[in-house]
Amino acid sequence: MPTYTAPLKDMQFLLQDVLRVTETGVPGYEDLDASFTSAVLEEAGKVASEVLAPLNAVGDAQGCVLENGVVRTPEGFKAAFEAMKEGGWTALDCDPEYGGQGLPYLMGTAVGEIFVSANMAFNMYQGLTHGAYSAIHAHGTDEQRATYLPKMVSCDWTGTMNLTEPHCGTDLGMLRTKAEPQADGSYKITGQKIFISAGEHDMAENIIHLVLAKAPGGGEGTKGISLFIVPKFMVKEDGSLGDRNAVSVGKIEEKMGIHGNATCVLNYDGATGFLLGELHKGMRAMFTMMNEARLGVGLQGYAVAEAAYQNAVAYAKDRLQGRDVTGAKNPAGAADPLIVHPDIRRSLMDQKSFVEGARALTFWGASLIDRHHRQNDAAADGLVGLLTPVIKGFQTDKGFEMAVQAQQVYGGHGYIEEQGMSQFVRDARIAMIYEGANGVQALDLVGRKLAADGGKHVMAFFDMVKAECKAHDGDARMVPFTEALKAASKQMQAAGMFFMQNGMKNPNAALAGSYDFMHLMGHVCLGLMWTRMAKAAYAALDAGAADTTFYETKITTGRYYMARQLPACATHLARIESGADPVMALAAEAF
Ligand SMILES: Cc1cc2nc3c(=O)[nH]c(=O)nc-3n(C[C@H](O)[C@H](O)[C@H](O)COP(=O)(O)OP(=O)(O)OC[C@H]3O[C@@H](n4cnc5c(N)ncnc54)[C@H](O)[C@@H]3O)c2cc1C
Secondary structure: OOOOOOOHHHHHHHHHHHOOHHHOOOOOOOOOOHHHHHHHHHHHHHHHHHHHHHHHHHHHHHOOEEEOOEEEOOOOHHHHHHHHHHOOHHHOOOOHHHOOOOOOHHHHHHHHHHHHHHOHHHHHHHHHHHHHHHHHHHHOOHHHHHHHHHHHHOOOEEEEEEOOEOOEOOOHHHOOOEEEEOOOOOEEEEEEEEEEEOOOOOOOOEEEEEEEEEOOOOOOHHHHEEEEEEEOEEEOOOOOEEEEOOEEEEEEOOOOOOOOOOEEEEEEEEEEEEEEOOOOOHHHHHHHHHHHHHHHHHHHHHHHHHHHHHHHHHHHHHOEOOOOOOOOOOOOOOOOEHHHOHHHHHHHHHHHHHHHHHHHHHHHHHHHHHHHHHHOOHHHHHHHHHHHHHHHHHHHHHHHHHHHHHHHHOOHHHHOHHHOHHHHHHHHHHOOOOOOOHHHHHHHHHHHHOOHHHHHHHHHHHHHHHHHHHOOOOOHHHHHHHHHHHHHHHHHHHHHHHHHHHHOOOHHHHHOOHHHHHHHHHHHHHHHHHHHHHHHHHHHHHOOOOOHHHHHHHHHHHHHHHHHHOOHHHHHHHHHHOOOHHHHOOOHHHO
16 A cells, blocks of 8 residues: 655755745744754654555545435544644644634645645545635634634634536536525525535534525626525534534535545525625635635645655565666566666656655745735735646646656556555546636636736746846856746747737637646746755755755756756647647537
């Protein structure tokens, strides 16, 4: 069965050497010295390896079961959930006013990666609760915050997000769930939601559903949508639980992966709901949850790939097959280990260079969120808005691809369930679909985010890349990084220019290239991350760091990414510049 060890050294490198958390001057980062961050991550790593990772295969094999309206989670999940609560892991970056520990979002992200790598399906119960917590925290009344947040911070109550209905997932303007105003200010919610993650389970006393529904007078499309808090059990004035609300689970879905997470059909039959945020502005409130969830899903993309990679490396060192063409490396054995073969090396380097680059991008994104929240830094908010579809779309596509590559290292044994590699592939697949399928992330990037605020944020991104390259002028060691990054950034600018020149005349010219643009920008982002990581690694070596192997490995891995992955940008640009015609030429009947 697969094992998992948290990549503590790599995380510490990002926090301390690259992001330099103790020197950034962000309020709330004062305590993040190396010994503190190391202690937190090490403890999280223990929980992940000892408690969560062993339950990953159990969750996959047993799945969740619906019996008499109650969903039973896999064996061991409930005890593990209690252990997470007792350890305070659910409250890490939550507001101290509601029982949280007040650590930065960045620390929550680092710890979150560790837990997701160990057991993605399990971690979703807490992940969705955190998203719902954030939406209530940002948009709730004082009373709503006081009623729900302390219990959600502790995960005594968990949370869900309810957008999808049978006939609409992407196009939420069509949703039919109705909210009828009542004399006491509450609403009666009626309708059916499908695919609701963690929609019902046996690990919490109560479940707080956040539900999108249409209230009278809101008009057509997404503009008429409002967001409602619908508790599974009504909450009395003294905070104790009252009657069961009229929300029930219709069924749980059989699905390809994340079997340990209950994906539910939820029926709302005149359930009591309470408006969250402004009437008819529900999409705005829900986006607080969705943006956070999108970053969380982007994290899932590389976190699952990390776990798969770790096992692929171990297998490649252990499995004897064939001889090194340049001379036997294990002459006493019947064959050499797989890791001697260049094609296995290519695969492992693809995996390693992606995972470490994506981790850097995700941590950087999380640090921008901290800047926005703790310093009201609007530029950081704009930048993270631009990066969100890239982190979600690019990282989950690549994460799945890398999980497949890790499985491939096992040959036929990777396809057999017993080895556990197939689970990584099945689990990673959903991240490309939920929280807005990746095609829609690309539309968001090209259709909205590039032009947002007059293109200010993408221009700031280009300036940042330019400044990063310029900072290394004259440093011969950095040339493999800066030259590749400059070329890729120019290709991204050319793609943006193509959209500007052609998109107004023919919107399809931009939309047909949007997916390629998301990947092009993903590579530029990871190229930027590798440039920053190389700089930090050289700085550590120049300062006489003891662990030279770690830093040298970092630089070599970065060079691989620049040499072997960034050339993909030219292909993406060529596809974008071919415009809409090759894509749209056939009539629908010709398919
Ligand atoms: C396991 C699982 C868990 C989930 N958890 C939740 C949850 O907790 N809460 C929740 O509300 N939902 C949840 N979902 C639903 C998920 O978010 C949706 O499935 C997803 O947003 C896509 O919607 P859809 O399935 O209706 O696909 P559709 O909207 O029908 O889209 C089908 C395809 O068409 C593409 N497409 C759609 N519109 C366009 C367009 N304008 N241009 C180009 N391409 C387009 C999409 O990218 C997609 O590939 C979950 C789904 C699954 C499978």
